Amino acid sequence: MRANSALGLLLLLNVAVAGTAAAATQTTVDCGRLLDVKAGVWRERVSVVVENGVVKSLAPTGAVKGDIDLSGHSCLPGLIDMHVHLTGESHKEVESLRMRLSQDVADDAYRSVAYAERTIKAGFTTVRDLGADEGLNVSLKRAIASGAIPGPRMFTSGTAIATTGGHGDSSNGLSRQLAKATGRPTPHDGVINSPEQAREAVRARYQEGADLIKITATGGVLSQAASGQNAQFTDDELKSIVATAKDYGFRVAAHAHGVEGIKRAVRAGVDSIEHGTYMDDEAIALFKKQGAYYVPTISAGRYVADKAKDPEFFSPLVRPKAAAIGPLIQATFGRAYKAGVKIAFGTDAGVFPHGENAREFAYMVEAGMPALEAIRSATLNAAELLNQGGRLGSVEPGYAADIVAVSGDPLKDITVLQQVKFVMKDGVVFKR
Structure with missing residues (x-):
């Protein structure tokens, strides 16, 4: 039944496709x-x-x-966005809760078709999708690559890797009864608590068809948890993830707001830090020493800062984090650029509406990056971080x-x- 349902979904989506006919010779x-x-x-x-x-x-x-x-x-x-979530989009708290309790992964799949089309029509021909449950971003990548639906070329992390209670643990915010009913998340679900489980989680991403690894090295804004910046992996867990990822040919992207989590992740050898809100001079020096990329996501920061003013948009746990963290990212980006940190363009689209990715360019220029360098961050630099420098970005x-x-x-x-x-x-x- 499951295979037949998936086939039926793919056939149904085919009838809505536009612009995916085979190219002329x-x-x-x-x-x-x-x-x-x-x-x-x-x-x-x-x-x-x-x-x-x-x-x-x-x-x-x-x-x-x-x-x-x-x-x-x-x-x-063609432009490249190195941080999107094509299988979802932010909604007000009440709507988000209703969707979480009443809708299935197939509902997300249908909506993602429109998100993908909006993204490519905005000029972004390649994206790096950094996390979705149930392997949905991997399935979306396959549907686009086969020509079944229009969308950007995708490089996906599959399910992000988190720690228990950390940013990315899907059981956060559930009642004890619901948590028991759904079961404790495992490394296959992207939740780990030891170097051994870290290795298992990386291998599970390989099994599900991911192209890279995404970890949540610190707390985050939109998770139902108190801290948006505490370090959430031990050094041993991070080293295990990076070493195993390299065995499988994966690059590693690390969501990180707090400075301690940023430093631990960069020292462990991750390839990019996403957001990087509280990076300090020592962290900047580590970026330059290790050759890590910074993917700023200013657009997401500005969006959540604005929505934090609406008492009905975010939950009481999320609102103060959005108000505190969101406004800082643009200034952090400006300092990192001036200090010589390598920058790759990324927006965190899905936190804000898909298709508005190019607003990020204006925020980058506003913070002091010349327009040419902003464009290079979404072409040459992004292609290099994807390990696609001889194929994309020019x-x-x-x-x-x-x-x-x-x-x-x-x-x-x-x-x-x-x-x-x-x-x-x-x-x-x-x-x-």
């Missing part, structure tokens, strides 16, 4: 100008020749017959044919990236 895109993100300059009147979903060559416009006319637009590589021969186009010059006005006019992924047009 060869397509030429005429760009008014194309941003060379590596050199940091515009190339005027460039034709991009695409063959079988890959950039075959670049030529002066007119040298080859054009199929898609973007001569009045500025073209860039429009050049041999790279995936991921192209977005906007009116105007985002190097002069970064907000034009909030109004993407054209989107191509792997040579397939998703927005004209």
